[in-house]
Amino acid sequence: MDNEIKHLKFNFDVSAYRLLGRELITDRITALFELVKNSYDANAENVIVEFININPKSDKSKIIISDDGMGMSFEDIRDKWMVIGTSSKRKRFNSPPPYNRKVTGKKGVGRFAVDKLGAKLILKTKQQNSNQTIFLETDWSKYQALEAKQFQLNFDNQENKFFTEVENTYWFEESDTSNHGTVLEISLIADVWSKDDIERAYKELAKLVSPTQTLKYPFNIVIKSPYLEFENKRVESYIIQHYTLKVEIEFDKETEKQEIFKVEKGELVKQLTDKRICGLVKMTLYYFDPKAKEKFKSSFPGTIIDGVKIYRDGIITTPFAEYVAQQNLQKDLLSIDKRRYSGFFDKLSTRDLLGFIEITNENNPNIIEATNRQDFVDNKEWQELKLFFIEQLSQVEKYLKEAKNVHRENTKSEFSTAKSEVNSFKKDISEIKKNAPPEIQKTLEELEKKAAKVEATVNKGIKEFNELEKEKKQQENLFFSLISLQTYAATLSHITRNSIGHVLRFAEYFKKNFPNPSLQDRFKHIANTIYDELIRLRKGLDFMLKYAQSDSDAEDISMKELIENTFYNLYHSEFEKEKVKTLVEINKDLIIRYNRKSIEDIFDNLISNSLKALSGKEDKLIKCSGTVTNNEFILLFSDNGSGIKDEDKTRIFDVFFTRTAEQGGAGLGLFIVDTRMKAMKGTIEVIENELKPTGATFKLVFPFKK
Amino acid sequence: MINDISIIIIEDQTRYEEDALVWELKDRFEDVRFFTNPKEALDFIITNESLRMIVLLDIDFNRKAEGHQILEEIRKYSFQIPVILWSGIVEPKEPFSDFINNKTFGYINKHATFAEAFKIIDDAVNFLNESIDKAVEEWIIQHPKSQMDKPVYISSGKKSYTLNEILKEMRMQTEVGKDFSKRLTKLTIDLLMRNKENLND
Numbered sequence: 001m002d003n004e005i006k007h008l009k010f011n012f013d014v015s016a017y018r019l020l021g022r023e024l025i026t027d028r029i030t031a032l033f034e035l036v037k038n039s040y041d042a043n044a045e046n047v048i049v050e051f052i053n054i055n056p057k058s059d060k061s062k063i064i065i066s067d068d069g070m071g072m073s074f075e076d077i078r079d080k081w082m083v084i085g086t087s088s089k090r091k092r093f094n095s096p097p098p099y100n101r102k103v104t105g106k107k108g109v110g111r112f113a114v115d116k117l118g119a120k121l122i123l124k125t126k127q128q129n130s131n132q133t134i135f136l137e138t139d140w141s142k143y144q145a146l147e148a149k150q151f152q153l154n155f156d157n158q159e160n161k162f163f164t165e166v167e168n169t170y171w172f173e174e175s176d177t178s179n180h181g182t183v184l185e186i187s188l189i190a191d192v193w194s195k196d197d198i199e200r201a202y203k204e205l206a207k208l209v210s211p212t213q214t215l216k217y218p219f220n221i222v223i224k225s226p227y228l229e230f231e232n233k234r235v236e237s238y239i240i241q242h243y244t245l246k247v248e249i250e251f252d253k254e255t256e257k258q259e260i261f262k263v264e265k266g267e268l269v270k271q272l273t274d275k276r277i278c279g280l281v282k283m284t285l286y287y288f289d290p291k292a293k294e295k296f297k298s299s300f301p302g303t304i305i306d307g308v309k310i311y312r313d314g315i316i317t318t319p320f321a322e323y324v325a326q327q328n329l330q331k332d333l334l335s336i337d338k339r340r341y342s343g344f345f346d347k348l349s350t351r352d353l354l355g356f357i358e359i360t361n362e363n364n365p366n367i368i369e370a371t372n373r374q375d376f377v378d379n380k381e382w383q384e385l386k387l388f389f390i391e392q393l394s395q396v397e398k399y400l401k402e403a404k405n406v407h408r409e410n411t412k413s414e415f416s417t418a419k420s421e422v423n424s425f426k427k428d429i430s431e432i433k434k435n436a437p438p439e440i441q442k443t444l445e446e447l448e449k450k451a452a453k454v455e456a457t458v459n460k461g462i463k464e465f466n467e468l469e470k471e472k473k474q475q476e477n478l479f480f481s482l483i484s485l486q487t488y489a490a491t492l493s494h495i496t497r498n499s500i501g502h503v504l505r506f507a508e509y510f511k512k513n514f515p516n517p518s519l520q521d522r523f524k525h526i527a528n529t530i531y532d533e534l535i536r537l538r539k540g541l542d543f544m545l546k547y548a549q550s551d552s553d554a555e556d557i558s559m560k561e562l563i564e565n566t567f568y569n570l571y572h573s574e575f576e577k578e579k580v581k582t583l584v585e586i587n588k589d590l591i592i593r594y595n596r597k598s599i600e601d602i603f604d605n606l607i608s609n610s611l612k613a614l615s616g617k618e619d620k621l622i623k624c625s626g627t628v629t630n631n632e633f634i635l636l637f638s639d640n641g642s643g644i645k646d647e648d649k650t651r652i653f654d655v656f657f658t659r660t661a662e663q664g665g666a667g668l669g670l671f672i673v674d675t676r677m678k679a680m681k682g683t684i685e686v687i688e689n690e691l692k693p694t695g696a697t698f699k700l701v702f703p704f705k706k
Numbered sequence: 707m708i709n710d711i712s713i714i715i716i717e718d719q720t721r722y723e724e725d726a727l728v729w730e731l732k733d734r735f736e737d738v739r740f741f742t743n744p745k746e747a748l749d750f751i752i753t754n755e756s757l758r759m760i761v762l763l764d765i766d767f768n769r770k771a772e773g774h775q776i777l778e779e780i781r782k783y784s785f786q787i788p789v790i791l792w793s794g795i796v797e798p799k800e801p802f803s804d805f806i807n808n809k810t811f812g813y814i815n816k817h818a819t820f821a822e823a824f825k826i827i828d829d830a831v832n833f834l835n836e837s838i839d840k841a842v843e844e845w846i847i848q849h850p851k852s853q854m855d856k857p858v859y860i861s862s863g864k865k866s867y868t869l870n871e872i873l874k875e876m877r878m879q880t881e882v883g884k885d886f887s888k889r890l891t892k893l894t895i896d897l898l899m900r901n902k903e904n905l906n907d
Contacts, residue, residue, distance in 0.1 A: 494794065497794065497816065497817045498794045498816045498817060500817050501794070501815070501816045501817030501818060502721075502725060502726075504817065504819055505725060505726035505727050505730075505819065505820060506726045508726060508819060508820050509726035509729060509730060509820075512820075522729060525724060526726070529724070
């Protein structure tokens with residue numbers, strides 16, 4: 001028996017310790033998760049996570065994580081466990097045969113997770129066929145004390161130790177050769193574990209393995225704790241039920257073709273296309289409508305529908321065991337919710353969706369998890385994967401929207417069928433009544449009365465249906481303007497903050513240096529800039545105020561008069577100053593009933609956009625021509641300015657997007673135009689420039705019903 | 707007027723070139739350079755190794771968080787230059803871990819006052835003036851070019867290093883670089899304690 005105690009030192013420095021232990025393992029559930037993943041990588045089939053005396057916390061509190069994996073040799077401990085960012089897992093992608101598991105931990109930070117759970121660790125590990133168990137004891141509190149000391153200036157004669165000098169004791173004990181695995185016994189526990197905490201841990205661990213994947217070798221996790229419900233509970237991934245719609249796409253590895261969703265004639269179909277740069281992916285999406293959500297919630301209490309997760313080779317990558325108490329603080333890596341600012345009602349949110357994107361090391365080697373496990377490295381493959389996902393989601397949304405419309409139309413036509421059936425029923429009765437014997441006249445009269453009642457009910461139903469539809473539309477508009485207002489408020493605060501900083505420092509500089517005669521030019525510059533900044537701020541606030549005032553007051557507006565007034569009166573002096581020629585051609589007038597400010601906004605922003613594009617040009621021209629067709633008013637708005645680059649064409653309507661920051665562009669103008677057009681159920685797009693050689697042309701379509 | 711430290715500002719919006727903070731820096735430092743093109747800034751930093759500099763770096767370049775890459779490029783060259791983030795990002799939502807990894811010196815918000823900004827800039831100046839590594843680096847750079855490539859130091863791993871190589875190791879804060887400055891400090895203290903040397907010029 002070799003019970004002699006020896007020492008080992010960790011091979012890392014203070015900043016690495018802080019960074020890895022504290023910054024990367026963001027909470028204790030993540031910590032637990034990391035350690036269980038280590039067991040998976042070590043070919044374990046069973047992991048037991050045992051909580052002992054963890055409520056209340058005492059010196060008897062312990063967390064023990066034991067597995068039946070392959071264990072570590074002394075060399076493994078010395079050269080891998082004790083060294084940060086160990087490369088062993090990075091060099092090989094698979095765990096040893098026959099398991100060949102895709103190794104999940106590649107950063108070598110998992111072991112520092114222990115520190116988040118408790119200050120003291122006894123590691124026991126044994127390899128198969130070895131007759132020795134190795135024990136290693138680490139007391140993290142020693143490191144913490146050192147860390148505290150290193151951040152203070154030390155004037156006494158005390159010796160200053162480095163992290164790498166702290167000694168960790170180890171010893172060997174003899175044991176029988178049959179069993180193998182690693183046990184992490186953590187004591188000096190950091191926090192109390194309530195039943196709630198254990199439940200959280202259970203739920204997060206349940207997400208470790210993708211529910212759509214069947215593993216060749218089992219990986220069982222068992223939680224043991226003092227709580228009855230979790231006394232000895234096997235962690236099982238929940239079965240997804242009660243969804244409204246389930247859709248899947250796959251790929252063909254041989255031909256390197258990827259399946260995508262496509263809506264065709266109201267049906268959601270799959271098509272094969274070329275592989276994208278993100279690599280081949282599998283995807284499963286479950287959509288829950290409000291009713292389904294209720295059902296889901298009551299079947300799995302405490303479980304939330306929380307969006308789409310990405311699994312690599314069957315094991316979760318992200319959101320990585322991220323527990324967020326408030327769902328709206330949860331990260332939206334795939335940008336599902338960000339899109340909802342543009343088109344609220346037809347877009348799905350993370351709360352309507354459960355989904356799994358399956359990637360593999362083999363197919364998607366360039367999609368790389370960030371070190372903090374909460375995001376991916378922002379490269380073109382990841383960008384493409386996000387794009388690909390959103391494209392697929394949009395098709396699903398399109399399908400759901402069309403299905404909803406069909407359903408609504410069906411309801412409407414069912415109502416009118418009912419109405420005409422009741423009518424013919426009434427007619428039939430009155431026909432029968434004419435020749436009917438007196439003894440059944442009374443019954444027929446009763447029937448007639450009942451039919452009249454049914455008719456009234458059907459009529460009322462139709463009326464209410466129409467009213468509800470109208471009301472819903474009004475609500476949609478209201479929500480819509482509120483949401484764009486929210487986005488706008490965020491932008492305005494950002495601009496305001498920067499502007500205030502600018503002005504504030506100018507004031508500071510002025511106060512400090514005035515009236516130094518050598519700085520006269522700067523003082524002038526200060527006055528000018530403060531003026532410009534305040535004008536910018538006023539513009540922003542004006543728009544905000546317009547929003548605040550824009551009640552739903554609709555009025556009859558002559559489009560011809562409104563456009564001509566904008567060009568010939570409102571902007572007349574500005575055009576003259578900038579030497580801009582204008583050409584306005586509206587073939588027919590159109591009167592629409594709408595909110596005047598909203599429409600003025602559109603032209604305000606288009607013109608100011610053109611003025612920026614025209615600055616520095618000669619022979620400046622803005623052209624606006626309108627044609628009224630059967631049920632559309634089409635307007636082409638063009639200038640011969642600097643034009644829009646091809647790569648920008650899809651982004652120019654995004655909020656914040658600007659290429660004219662130098663001229664005070666805040667990336668709001670075209671966003672506002674787009675918002676306003678959508679609110680009117682109209683469209684705006686960039687088409688080929690009608691004025692040559694350079695310039696831009698926007699096509700605006702206002703729909704109307706005659 | 708501080709004339710031995712250069713201020714390098716990397717910011718794509720030209721309007722900040724006439725910001726009062728930049729003026730104030732120009733009033734306090736002789737050499738203040740404003741770069742709108744990050745590549746030019748990097749070239750300048752790398753080709754002017756004898757300059758002591760502080761970098762003010764914006765994060766958002768034309769709505770792309772390019773600041774991350776720029777910092778990474780600077781760190782490929784040296785960990786000894788204090789880099790201060792100067793940004794208007796509303797909330798630090800983006801992954802800041804690489805900023806920690808790449809050791810940013812501090813963060814100045816775009817709406818900061820002079821007092822708030824100079825609290826960090828002054829710290830950076832002190833860092834440059836007081837850091838032992840920086841002093842050693844300056845001492846090395848003073849040598850004529852011919853001496854820079856002669857082996858002068860043998861590490862504990864028994865590999866020999868020229869002054870130029872030591873300079874590189876120190877800038878990258880490698881084990882060898884850190885070890886060298888640790889040994890040098892120990893030696894200096896030892897000599898001082900035994901009255902073999904004194905600190906006066």
